[in-house]
Amino acid sequence: MTPILVPPAIEPAELTWHADVPESRQFGDIYFSRHNGLEESRYVFIRHNQLQARFASVPEAGCFVVAESGFGTGLNFLATWQAWQTWGPSHTATLHFISVERYPLRLQDLEKALSFWPELHEPAHELIANYPPLVRGAHRLVLAGGRVRLTLFFGDIQDAWEALCFKADAWFLDGFAPAVNPEMWQAALFEQMRQHSKPGTTLATFTAAGAIRRGLEASGFRMQKQAGYGRKREMLTGRFQPDSAPPPTQGPAQTAPEIAVIGAGIAGCLLANNLAKRGYAVTLVDSAEEPGSAASGNLQGALYVKLGVEYNHQTQLALSALTFSQRYYNASGKQFWHPTGLLQLAWNNTERERQRRFLECNQYPQNLLRQVNREQAEALTGAKLESGGLWFPGSGWVEPGKLCKALAAHPGIHRVTGFTVGKVAASDGSWALYSDNPDNRKILADRIVICAGHQSPHLVPGSEALRFKAIRGQVTHMPGPLIESPQAVVCGARYLNPAHNSPGSQLSVIGATFDLHSNEPKPTSESHRENIRETSAMVPRMLPAETATGPTPEQLTGRVGFRCTTHDYQPVAGPFYDAEGRELEGLYLLTGLGSKGLGYAPLLAEFIADQLTGQPCALPLSLAKRLATGRMHQPKMASS
Incomplete structure (x- = not known):
């Protein structure tokens, strides 16, 4: 019997293999047809949702959303991805695939299950490389x-559909058969499908059970029986057409809005690049002449977050940001990403006790984090x-300044440099950015995102005050000969990076100070001196014995x-609401990332891009609420 795991870990699927067909021990059912699982996926889900024609008609910068009730081995997803490659539009558009799995496969089981489909090798290899812990x-x-874009929810299906924000174009009603998994096939599932559908949304499912058909009809789907695949005589298809809604009509194609991003630090450059890759026109505005010129311009930056002892929403957000950023930098960081691994040192009694309680209260997969002794x-x-x-x-470390420049070089980004924004104001249904320079220049955009850090x-x-504060942080560049450089990042009260070649020398970045005043x-x-003192207290043998007194100030830069x-101390990401709770339509914030920008920025840029484009959100509602801009207003004093 599989032991119940402590969160955040989740029970994996336990499999029995029959030749090349996996069977779930939890449910006593197979994952795909013994006849030909891939062809069954294509017949039941792709053909009966008319995806060939529908994929081809997705407009420029548009998206198509498929929602699925059981990820399993990912075979349906890979078949859909392959179909998108074959029939999808030649212009820029996005396939969103949203799926739930209560008992996810271990990575080695996923690799084995997908190895039987050589024609899916390339997408399967990319899925495996990005498979989450x-x-x-x-x-x-x-x-x-x-x-x-795959949004994969590990947990109960009812929790998933309550948490996620999306509208499906097509449903794949999969998962184990109602006879062996009755808890999933409940009326509550059909009602949640209704909430996540729009007039014209289609569905297909391998089952033809009468109770399923009636439940879907009661939720607004017009259902039909179709010939099944292989030995299955019948299956069901449907279209969401509630009585209260008129039939969908094909209106004129809408032009994607023009978006301006203020600030070319790591958050702004990630967001601008994300939007440009989705086919949106983006203007990236900054007062400096080069991206990554302010706080994001450091030569080295460690990728880490602090996971709380209690597994609450704050910890969930930090964990989601960490795993997403690791995947992002592995795929897109290229030469600017150095996955050396990272040690969060138990460097004093307080941190040692915190880590003891953290490990006692939580269970994390070993491929995500593990406790190590001194040796x-x-x-x-x-x-x-x-x-x-x-x-x-x-984890590891990033060259953030270089990464900012590479991200901003996307051909879909229009860069405006040397433009100091003095005022942001609504202007005839759009937004205007007014220059603080004497030339009085103005930039117009349909939507703007303020990513300007402490500015x-x-x-x-x-005019109302917002609850932000700027905290000075200084890093120190330690020349290679003056430090015992590690081969991985070591962090605690400060962080110590491996020495790396910089123009004219080899150095290691340590820091950073936390100067409140x-x-x-x-x-x-x-x-x-403070950086050297604090880092040496954390790693006492950081300085070579012959230079134990440390370098002189003249030997250091920073x-x-x-x-x-x-x-x-939580980030801000989302549409802006004023002190009265009214949304300033078209105005968004992405800031307040503190010292963890490299960890939070990739996921929050993805989240903001989802909102700006009206695409499914990367974050569940519970975590999105933690980022809400409305909390930045000073609380009103109660009247006496």
Whole structure:
């Protein structure tokens, strides 16, 4: 019997293999037809949802949304992906595939199951490379260079459809047969399908059970029986056509809105690149001449988040951001991403106790994180340490400044440099960005996103104070000969990166300070000394024995950036609402990422891009609420 796991881990599928057909031990049913599982997927789901013609008609920058009730081996998804490659439009458009799995396959079982379909080798290989760790909740996978997006929810199907925000164009009602999995095939499922459908949404399912047909009809689907595949005599198809809704009509194609992104740091560049890849016209505006010139311009930045002892919404958001960013940088970071692994050091008694409670209260897959002792930590990092900690094998470090420049170079992005935005104001149904320069230039856009870091609150229209604060952070560039460089990132009170070749020398970036009461824009000797002092306390043998007194200030360089943080130290991402709760239509914020921008920005850029384009959201509603802009207003004092 499979033991019940402590969250966030989820019970994996237990399989029995019959030749090349997997069977679920939990349900005693096979995952696909013994006759030919791939052809069954094509016949039941792709053919009977008329996907060939419908894929071809998706407009420029548009999307098509398929929702599925049981991911299983991913065979239906891969068949749909292949069909999208074959019949999808030649212009830029996105296939969204949303699927739920209560008992996800282990990675090795997924690889084995898909190895029997050599014609699916390329998409299967990409799916396997991006397959998320087995933790509960929603996982967004960006595949095929962004032309395919898979939202994979590990958990109960009722929870998934309550949590996720989307409208399906087609349903694949799959999963194990009603006879062996009756809990899934309930009236509540059909009602949730109704909530996630629009007039004209189609469905197909392998079953022809009368109770299923009646339940779907009661939820507004016009159902028909069709000839089944192989030994199955019949199957069901349907179309959502509630009595209260008129039949869908084909109106004129709508032009995609023009979007302006203010700020060419890591968040703004990721967002602009994301939108451009979806086929949207994007203007990226920044006061500097080059992207990544402010806080995102560091030579090295560690990819990590702090996972809480309690597995609450804050921890779920951090975990989702971490796993998404690891997948993103592996696929798109190219030469700017260094997956060395990362050690969160148990560097003092407080952190050691916190990590003990964290491991006691939670269960994470070993391929995501694991506890290591001092000897193991030294072997993994190549550093001389005095304690172990938590090892994150999928993490590492990024060259954020170079990555910003590469992201902003997308041909679909119009860059406006040297443009200091002085005012943002509504203008005849659109938005205007007014230059703070004497030339009085103006940029118009249908929608704007403020991604300007600690300058963001000054650009929001209106005079009310918002709960943001800027915190100075200085990093120190340690020349290679003056430091015992690790081969992986070590972090605790500070972070210590592996030495890397920079123009003219080899250096390691350490830091950063957390200066609550300083606005000094230039590096200071005192901040360099603080970084060396704090990092040496964390890793006492960081400095070579012959230079134990440390380098002189004259030997050091560094950079200063100002983090944008919020009152609750959680990011802000979404449409802007004023103090009265009214939405300023077309105005969005993406800021407040603090010191964890490299970890949060890829997922939040994906989330904002989903909202701007009206596509399915990468985040469940519970996590989206944590990012809401309305919480940034000062609470009103109760009248006496």
